[in-house]
Amino acid sequence: xxxxxxxxxxxxxxGDLEVLKASxxxxxxxRHSHEGYTIGxxxxxxxxxxxxxxTHIAPENSIILVNADEIHNGQTATKGGWAYKAMYxxxxxxxxxxxxxxxxxxxxxxxxxxVSNNPLLIQxxxxxxxxxxxxxxxxxxxYQESLFYNVMTLLMLAFxxxxxxxxxxxxxxxxxxxxxxxxxxxCHEISLECLAKLxxxxxxxxxxxxxxxxxxxxxxxxxxxxxxxxKVLLKHGLNISQxxxxxxxxxQSHLHHQFKSRLGVTPGQYRNLFKPKLLNE
Numbered sequence: 526x527x528x529x530x531x532x533x534x535x536x537x538x539x540g541d542l543e544v545l546k547a548s549x550x551x552x553x554x555x556r557h558s559h560e561g562y563t564i565g566x567x568x569x570x571x572x573x574x575x576x577x578x579x580t581h582i583a584p585e586n587s588i589i590l591v592n593a594d595e596i597h598n599g600q601t602a603t604k605g606g607w608a609y610k611a612m613y614x615x616x617x618x619x620x621x622x623x624x625x626x627x628x629x630x631x632x633x634x635x636x637x638x639x640v641s642n643n644p645l646l647i648q649x650x651x652x653x654x655x656x657x658x659x660x661x662x663x664x665x666x667x668y669q670e671s672l673f674y675n676v677m678t679l680l681m682l683a684f685x686x687x688x689x690x691x692x693x694x695x696x697x698x699x700x701x702x703x704x705x706x707x708x709x710x711x712c713h714e715i716s717l718e719c720l721a722k723l724x725x726x727x728x729x730x731x732x733x734x735x736x737x738x739x740x741x742x743x744x745x746x747x748x749x750x751x752x753x754x755x756k757v758l759l760k761h762g763l764n765i766s767q768x769x770x771x772x773x774x775x776x777q778s779h780l781h782h783q784f785k786s787r788l789g790v791t792p793g794q795y796r797n798l799f800k801p802k803l804l805n806e
Contacts, residue, residue, distance in 0.1 A: 550606035570607030596740035711750035
């Protein structure tokens, strides 16, 4: 297995679909979530990841499934590391498709399986992800879109018995208010005392209850939200230094570390993806 290599792609005709092609030996993803689903295919090696409080192993030629906004992490499950490709379709893309498929309730699916070995789905996903990441392979937009919607349809059919069940933001309305405050002011300095008061809890109790409800400590959640905001700013062309400052990171190095530990690529790699010459027209 080679050293860490990662390339991000953005496919404009597919609703700005983000795709990752990577091989890692030492990469250790921090707990995080994505606004879209994670649908990945292991090419070589094996990946170990946490999802829904359980540890899963995805071996070679298997599919990783993580629901949108679901907390997870990732690391190698073999000595030599692992290589994989993944795409991150948004829930809205599933929702619009579900309305066109007879027999499926409207709404995005909920993947109750973390790892799938469905032969047909593996075959079609491999074809799609190879097409989306092999830049030397020139195919028509129609062919690419057909592959994408075929895979999305197969996923909908495979999980048609499970509609997307969104867990309430919090069992405690005050805890929810603290989370919403963090969402709104994640790039600012926020004290634990302030958040605990919003939740009407002691700081110690607040930290424990917040992690129990959202899967992350308040600080880890703040960093997660800052990384999401950094993605937005980088996508719109802001330089890395300004992005680090705007998002509340100590410096570029801090942004670099937190960004790569969650997305697997550096802020510079992500920003370059959205330069006009690199966009998929």
